[in-house]
Amino acid sequence: MPPSPARHTALPAAPGVGYKPQHYAQILDTPGPVRWLEIHAENYMGDGGRPLAQLRALAERFPISVHGVGLSIGGEAPLDAAHLARLEHLLGWLAPARFSEHLAWSTHDGAFLNDLLPLPYTDATLTRVVDHIDRVQEVLGRQMLLENPSSYLAFAESTWDEPAFLQEIARRSGCGLLLDVNNVFVSAVNLGFTPQSYIDAFPLDLVEELHIGGHDTDEDDHGAPLLIDSHGRAVADPVWALLDHTLARSGPKPVLIEWDTDVPDWPVLAEEARRAEEALARPRLAA
Incomplete structure (x- = not known):
């Protein structure tokens, strides 16, 4: 196996984007304000080929954050040992700056469900999630x-x-925490609470990454607004405002732009990163 990329041990308090292969050359040539990249772990668990070669080249230039979607941290069954071993191998040679997963479950009776499903917030769930995180x-x-x-x-x-x-x-x-600001906004609209109050109650001192992304707007069966966390469009203005509120309380943090479906051309994504760069500058100016 070729040597590991240069090790970046921390993410900068700057904009990052979710890496998509169609943007490979432009990220290297014209990254603009983008200072770090995120990948989904499950896309890079193979043995070789162009995806891993490109990832190695990017990791020489940019800190990488690895985001998992398949561990099923909240599932009732023990963690999948084979999946965890593949993840250990990936992180071993890549040596990323961060690794994250979701507070969710996605497996049942050996089947993988293509969704991140919710959990009841009970003492029993808390114990199970902590046990799984300890193992990871x-x-x-x-x-x-x-x-x-x-x-x-x-x-x-x-x-x-x-x-x-x-x-x-x-x-x-x-463990540390990853605060997805778009998820807060989506949940607030769907469940009927104030997103700013959620941010004000959140332990921001434990947050190592902030995420923002686009969402779709729909209605439920009763005609009430229903937001879907789609990652398929530009970040909505209320989410940018909630990011400002968060950064004013937390200070600058690494901010990721998530855009995973209907992926735009690189200049569109770079412009979202530029807006994040401006948001990150505001708390410093206010201070």
Whole structure:
């Protein structure tokens, strides 16, 4: 195996984007304000070929954050040992700056469900999630970050609110947190709470990454607004405003632009990164 890329041990408090292969040459030639990249782990668990060669080249230039979507951290079954071994191999040679996963579940009776499904926020769920995170961090030999979900329903049996639940997971496991600002906005509209109050209650000192992305607007069966976390369009203005609110409280953090479907040409994505760069500058100017 070729040598590992140059090791970047931290993400800068600057804009990053989710890497898409069609942007490879432009990212190298004209990155603009983009200072780091995110990849989805499951896309790079093969043995070789152009995807891994391109990833190695990018990792020489940019810090990489690896985002997992398949561990099923909240699932009732034990973690998939084979999947975890593939993840360990990827992170071993890539040596990324960060690794993150979702507060969700996606497996049942050996089947993988192509969605990130919600959890009731109970003591039993808390214990299970912490146990799974402990296992992940033990195998990987590194801290992981846990991301808040986008929600479309709330469980009647929940006894914790989401910010407190995530804070307690981090306290017990030692994991860090990834705050997806678009997910907060989506959940707030769908569940009927104020997104700013969620941010104000969130343990921002534990946050290592911020994410923003686009969402689709729909209606539920009763005609009420329903937002879908699609990652398929530009970031909406209310989400930019919520990012400003977050950065004013947290100070500058790494900010990722997520755009995973209907992916635009590079100049469009670079312009979203430029807006994130402007948002990051505002708290510094205010200080």
